[in-house]
Amino acid sequence: MTLNIDVSGRDLSLPKSVAKLGAAAWNDQEGLSQVRHILDKSCNARTVQEALQEVRGFASLGHNLWAYAYLRMLHHKDSNLFYRTLLAEPAYLMPIVYTPTVGEACQKFGTLPFLPRGCYVSLSDRGNVKAVLKEYAEAHLPKDSTGKPQCQCIVFSDGGRILGLGDLGTWGMGIPIGKLDLYTVCGGFDPHRTIPVMIDAGCSDASGNSAKLTIRDHDLYTGLKQNRVKHTSKQGTEVNTAYYGPDSFIGEFMTAASELFGRSCLLQFEDFNSNDAFPLLEEYRSKFLTYNDDIQGTASVAVAAVLGGIKLNKPLCTDLLPELKGLRFLFHGAGSANLGSASLMLKEAGVPESSVLVTNSKGVIWKSADGKKGTFKNDEQKAVARVGEPKGYDATNLVSIIKNHKPDVLVGAVGRAPGCFTKEVVQEMVQVQAAKGGKFRPIIFALSNPMTQAELTAEDCYTFSDGKAIFGSGTRFAPVTVQGKTRTPGQVNNFFVFPGMSFGAMCCEASHIPDGLFMEAAEAVANSLDKEDVEADSVLPSTGRIREVGHNVAVRVVLAAQKAGIAQKKLGDTAEAVSSEIAAKKWEPEAAGVPKIVMEEESGPSCSACRVA
Numbered sequence: 001m002t003l004n005i006d007v008s009g010r011d012l013s014l015p016k017s018v019a020k021l022g023a024a025a026w027n028d029q030e031g032l033s034q035v036r037h038i039l040d041k042s043c044n045a046r047t048v049q050e051a052l053q054e055v056r057g058f059a060s061l062g063h064n065l066w067a068y069a070y071l072r073m074l075h076h077k078d079s080n081l082f083y084r085t086l087l088a089e090p091a092y093l094m095p096i097v098y099t100p101t102v103g104e105a106c107q108k109f110g111t112l113p114f115l116p117r118g119c120y121v122s123l124s125d126r127g128n129v130k131a132v133l134k135e136y137a138e139a140h141l142p143k144d145s146t147g148k149p150q151c152q153c154i155v156f157s158d159g160g161r162i163l164g165l166g167d168l169g170t171w172g173m174g175i176p177i178g179k180l181d182l183y184t185v186c187g188g189f190d191p192h193r194t195i196p197v198m199i200d201a202g203c204s205d206a207s208g209n210s211a212k213l214t215i216r217d218h219d220l221y222t223g224l225k226q227n228r229v230k231h232t233s234k235q236g237t238e239v240n241t242a243y244y245g246p247d248s249f250i251g252e253f254m255t256a257a258s259e260l261f262g263r264s265c266l267l268q269f270e271d272f273n274s275n276d277a278f279p280l281l282e283e284y285r286s287k288f289l290t291y292n293d294d295i296q297g298t299a300s301v302a303v304a305a306v307l308g309g310i311k312l313n314k315p316l317c318t319d320l321l322p323e324l325k326g327l328r329f330l331f332h333g334a335g336s337a338n339l340g341s342a343s344l345m346l347k348e349a350g351v352p353e354s355s356v357l358v359t360n361s362k363g364v365i366w367k368s369a370d371g372k373k374g375t376f377k378n379d380e381q382k383a384v385a386r387v388g389e390p391k392g393y394d395a396t397n398l399v400s401i402i403k404n405h406k407p408d409v410l411v412g413a414v415g416r417a418p419g420c421f422t423k424e425v426v427q428e429m430v431q432v433q434a435a436k437g438g439k440f441r442p443i444i445f446a447l448s449n450p451m452t453q454a455e456l457t458a459e460d461c462y463t464f465s466d467g468k469a470i471f472g473s474g475t476r477f478a479p480v481t482v483q484g485k486t487r488t489p490g491q492v493n494n495f496f497v498f499p500g501m502s503f504g505a506m507c508c509e510a511s512h513i514p515d516g517l518f519m520e521a522a523e524a525v526a527n528s529l530d531k532e533d534v535e536a537d538s539v540l541p542s543t544g545r546i547r548e549v550g551h552n553v554a555v556r557v558v559l560a561a562q563k564a565g566i567a568q569k570k571l572g573d574t575a576e577a578v579s580s581e582i583a584a585k586k587w588e589p590e591a592a593g594v595p596k597i598v599m600e601e602e603s604g605p606s607c608s609a610c611r612v613a
Contacts (some may be wrong), residue, residue, distance in 0.1 A: 003040040005076075007116050012128070013136040013202065015120040015170050015222035026112050032220065036113040039073040042430040044076075051085040055093070064101040069112055070176075071097055076115045078424045079191060082608035083589040086185045094185070098178040099493065100475045103163045103450035109171035110220035114586040116140070118173050121156075122200040122224055123242055129249075130256035133195075137260065145269075151261035152189055152506055153268065155179045156197035156253070158240070160228075161271040161294075164415035164453040167273075169203025170223030175271050179293075180500075185357075186550040187499025188586030199253065201240055202228040210416060210453075234376045237275040244285055250280055254288050264509040264568075266502050268293055274336040278380045284537055289505060291513045291570045292336070297501070299340035300415075300518035300525075301540075302445065303349065306409055307526035308539030309470045311441035315534060319525055321519075324349045329405035332398065332421075332455070334360035334381050337447060341411060342384040348519040357405050358384045363396035387518055402428045408440060412455035413447040413474075421446060423454035426464035443539075445492055447474040472539045477505040479536075481572055489542035490533075496525045498551025507585050508558045508567035516564070517557050524556035551586075555579045 007014060007023045025180055042058075045051035051074060058067040071093070075082040086093050095101060105112070119136040123131055137149035141427045144150055150264040159172030175197035183189040196251045200223040203216040229241045239397040242249040254267055269281060269292040293296070306327070307320040311556055315324065315532055329345060342358050358365045360381060367374035376382040376387075380392055394400040398594040402410070403427065421444065429442040442465070448454040458477035461469050478536040479488045501521050505513055509513040528541045528549045536542075541549050558578050561567040571581040 002221055003036055003113075005115060007112070007139075009139045010116070010135055010422065012125060012132045013119045013121075013139075015032070015114075015123055016124065016224050017222050018114055021403045023114055029220070032113055035069070035111070039113065043070060043073045044194070045074065045081060045085075046154060048081065050086050050613045051081055052089060055085075055096070059096070064096050065095050065104055065108070068085050068101045072112070072115060075117070075181075079408070080589045083181075083184055083191060086181065087547070087589070090185055090546050094543060095181065095183050095476055095496065097496070099163065100450040102178045102251055103165055103176045106159075106162050106168050106172050106174040106210065107165060107167075107209075107215075109174050109277060110215075110218060110222050114222070114235075118177060118198065120170060120173075120198050124224065124250060126247075126249060126252070130260065133253075133256055133260055136195060137501055140192075140196070149261065151194050151195055151327050152193040153180070153502060154185060154195045154197055154257055154261075155183070155264040155268045155270050156199055157270040158201050158276075159203065159270055160201075160276065161239070162271050164210060165450075166410070167204040167208035167228075168215055169221070170198050170200050171196045171215055171221070173222075173272060179268075182495045183499050183502060183600050184587065185499075186495055187190065187346045187503040187554065188547075188550070188582075189503060190500070190587035192223055192419050197253075198223070199223050199250070201242055201249070202226045205230060211573045226271075233275070233279070236377075237378050239275050239279070240273075243276055243280060250284070252485050254284055254290070257431045258288055264289060264423045264506060266290070266506050268498070268502065268587045270294065274339075274380075276377070276379070277336050278339075286512050289510060289512060291501075292340075293494050293498045295336045295520050296344075296513075296515065297338035297498045298337040298447070298521045300501070301492055301494050302337070302341040302411060302447070302527035303344055303519065303522035304496060305445060305472045305490060305539040306443060307522060308490060308529055308533075309441075309472070310407070311526065311529055312470055312534060312537060313440050313540065319351065321523055324351055327351070327408040328406060329357045329409045329411065330405055331355070331356070331358040331384075331404065332410065333410045333448075334358055334365060334377070335413055335415055337413040338411060339384060341413075344515060344518060346384065347372040348515055353386070356455075357386060357401070357403065357407070357456075359398075362389050363394075364401060366390060366395075395604070396550070399424050402432060404544070406436075407442075409443040409445075411447065414455060415453060417447045417455065418448070418453050419455065423460070423464045423531030426456070426461060426469060430465050430468050432575045432581075439579040441468055441470050443470045443472075445472045447472075447492055449474045451475040451477075458487075461489075462487060464531075470537065470539060476543075486536070488536040488538050488542075490538040491543065492540060493533065495546065496540055496549055497521050497553060500550035503550065503586075504554035504582070505561065507554070507569070507582060508571055509567060509569040510561045511566045514564070514566070517560055519558040520556045521553045524553045528552050551579070551582060558582065583609040 138333040141149040267290040362375040365385040393404040463469040476491040573576040
């Protein structure tokens with residue numbers, strides 16, 4: 001028996017290289033055929049317990065890529081069982097279906113069997129994007145009584161900056177797929193009413209990704225085998241030409257999605273290069289229900305983690321947000337994550353400009369009083385730059401910067417400088433607090449993903465600081481025992497924010513998503529910390545309670561949206577009423593009415609032997 005991968009009715013919405021050859025012939029290529037056979041014969045689960053046993057078998061090899069591939073196959077064969085399994089063990093499985101495993105999965109995405117999930121919108125479809133989306137919707141989405149396809153959310157990426165790995169082109173499809181899995185597990189979205197989308201605008205050669213991998217020119221590359229067409233913007237940055245101007249490809253895509261699925265369908269930007277991410281967000285944030293998770297979601301969870309760090313420093317403190325104004329911050333790295341975090345601190349938290357310092361490849365970002373000179377590289381960096389050229393210290397040396405600025409919080413999101421938070425850096429952060437009286441433990445975050453790009457490991461942070469520092473990371477690190485106490489470092493990951501943010505905004509049909517909602521979400525996350533989290537020295541809640549956290553965020557977002565007058569649908573006057581409405585709208589796999597698959601024989605669930613009950 002062979003695995004049935006049905007893409008009937010689809011041509012426009014397939015990746016171009018796959019469409020040219022045909023999905024069946026594509027998967028019959030050498031290498032893909034063998035991997036497909038292994039996964040097909042290994043995926044025999046009919047219960048959650050069996051699925052967990054099978055995935056743990058692959059994970060026991062000591063490498064989660066095979067476990068990732070197994071779970072993708074499980075989703076293809078029985079999506080209902082896939083989500084029931086994720087909901088049963090979210091803390092264990094989320095690092096497999098998403099970060100950190102998804103990074104390597106994207107680097108090798110084309111070497112895994114091609115499966116139907118995911119819509120590919122190519123530059124060659126310009127002027128016909130609506131037809132591409134409609135084709136995918138007809139094949140995969142449920143319809144209402146009038147026959148209109150129902151879509152709650154689209155996560156779309158162009159693969160231009162996948163995590164800290166660079167340009168992976170259409171192989172980056174693993175990111176919107178994984179993101180939407182978390183939308184369901186953490187937020188309550190109906191997975192059958194979501195679309196993962198890759199914008200295929202070309203791909204750089206091996207020099208465009210951090211590992212210097214051959215991707216665009218690989219025999220199994222799924223997208224357009226052409227370079228990206230770019231130009232220099234007015235800010236002096238390299239941007240994708242097709243995304244700008246009156247015939248913007250992104251504008252055509254977002255307009256088509258809104259017309260097909262309605263204004264309340266959330267459209268989330270994901271993993272665009274920073275040079276494109278900021279101007280595109282600015283262009284479309286008030287026109288559609290949209291946001292950029294790399295900028296706003298990361299900023300929100302970073303604020304939440306800082307609030308959690310304050311809670312660890314001051315366990316009796318309940319009014320956390322005002323405490324931010326008294327802290328000093330150093331953001332090392334000037335990508336979308338840190339720029340978004342710095343901006344949120346300045347604009348929404350009310351942190352004084354003198355308390356926030358950001359670095360880029362030239363050191364401390366500064367600007368002259370008239371804004372004509374400085375080390376900023378774009379308008380976004382200029383907005384957070386300190387006024388005046390640094391004097392009296394080496395503004396390119398991190399230890400020197402810490403000695404001069406005296407930060408309470410150090411946030412690393414460089415993306416390409418693993419291990420840059422050295423022993424000297426950590427010890428200087430401790431010394432700064434000692435000079436201030438030693439009552440506040442320094443907060444240090446290493447946010448770059450995947451783990452290989454982290455600025456610092458948990459063990460090194462605790463060792464270098466003699467247990468004095470509070471640590472958080474973008475990738476989950478194992479617990480560390482320090483001075484007889486086991487500490488579980490918090491994972492400063494957007495999944496604490498984006499599922500609840502998106503679900504709340506979608507449910508109340510918000511007209512748009514202002515930055516203030518992300519501050520509300522941050523406080524909701526921090527207020528979800530419980531006694532066990534505090535005892536574990538974690539700045540964020542346990543991932544085992546991720547659905548609870550997502551619910552808390554959604555409720556807070558709806559209440560704030562209603563108060564701000566941007567909610568077009570009122571869900572209730574009190575937190576209790578809104579909570580009840582939110583809970584009622586969540587998708588649950590057992591109750592979703594998904595057709596069950598039964599087998600015509602007992603040899604195992606190979607798809608060619610399946611029929612709908």
